[in-house]
């Protein structure tokens with residue numbers, strides 16, 4: 232960090248103590264948009280896992296995933312306040328905009344982390360609590376504090392944090408891990424690079440400005456687009472693993488192939504520079520894709536249950 236940037240960071244810490252923070256600022260710290268998909272994939276892991284969990288405990292487990300995701304996001308916002316203030320997309324966040332004091336975001340993140348992991352351990356089981364703690368630690372320490380500012384592979388490795396929620400939901404029911412929950416993990420793991428690099432392609436300038444070595448900044452646009460295509464090609468067969476294991480059936484299989492081919496089409500259009508807004512469109516589709524894919528998993532199980 233330059234001396235000027237460091238002074239600006241100190242200034243945020245001081246100025247932030249002045250204005251009255253509103254509830255919506257604290258909600259923004261939890262990155263509710265990202266949380267919605269994290270909760271959705273976690274809930275799907277819980278719903279399709281074999282076994283029984285009392286509906287109240289299911290809600291408790293899902294709430295713990297939501298709170299942990301928000302906790303990790305709040306600590307991420309605290310740590311990244313020095314760079315967020317310089318990026319257009321992030322400069323209006325509660326800390327850089329001076330609406331929430333930085334140390335409050337840190338305290339909130341730590342408190343929510345402890346609460347979510349403890350409740351998961353006491354009310355659900357040890358495996359789910361351990362995976363929850365691991366995903367918080369991965370996002371905060373491995374991704375945010377270590378890899379994000381040091382390697383263009385940051386989101387490939389660090390992205391594992393966001394891939395844990397369905398495994399956590401699954402473990403809440405079964406108390407363990409198996410090939411199907413690993414498949415759910417791998418789906419999100421392979422999805423993350425095309426999801427994020429699509430955004431990084433049109434936000435490249437922002438990251439370059441603050442010295443974050445995102446792939447398009449370091450390797451260039453063409454190399455990033457090739458890698459996005461590779462991950463998308465790998466993703467489609469992985470989405471079919473739950474069909475191969477017999478967990479899911481035809482409805483999910485057909486949905487996975489069709490939505491996967493459409494994702495591939497986006498990746499090819501991005502690679503070929505088919506239109507200026509191709510990366511924006513691929514980023515938007517990536518989110519819809521994951522919602523539909525995981526939604527189809529639950530629908531498949533319901534359809535099977537109805538037919539039997």
Ligand code: HEM
Pocket residue numbers: 262263264265266267268269272320374385386387389390391392393394419423426427430518521
């Ligand atoms: C290291 C991995 C990831 C990175 C670096 C990343 C990065 C981002 C960024 C920068 C945005 C734009 C947010 C904004 O406009 O301020 C975004 C949006 C989004 N991401 Fe990701 N993401 C990752 C993984 C995930 C995962 C695992 C999920 C959920 C399963 C997810 C769900 C979403 C959703 C739903 C949005 C749109 C909502 C929003 O903009 O707030 N992301 N992501």
Ligand SMILES: CC(C)=CCC/C(C)=C/CC/C(C)=C/COP(=O)(O)OP(=O)(O)O
Pocket residue numbers: 265269296299300303307311321363366367370379390392393396
């Ligand atoms: C259960 C649990 C703890 C889940 C949380 C894991 C999770 C949602 C990880 C996703 C990672 C993510 C949204 C990174 C955003 O990148 P960034 O922080 O670099 O983005 P920014 O530039 O917008 O700050």
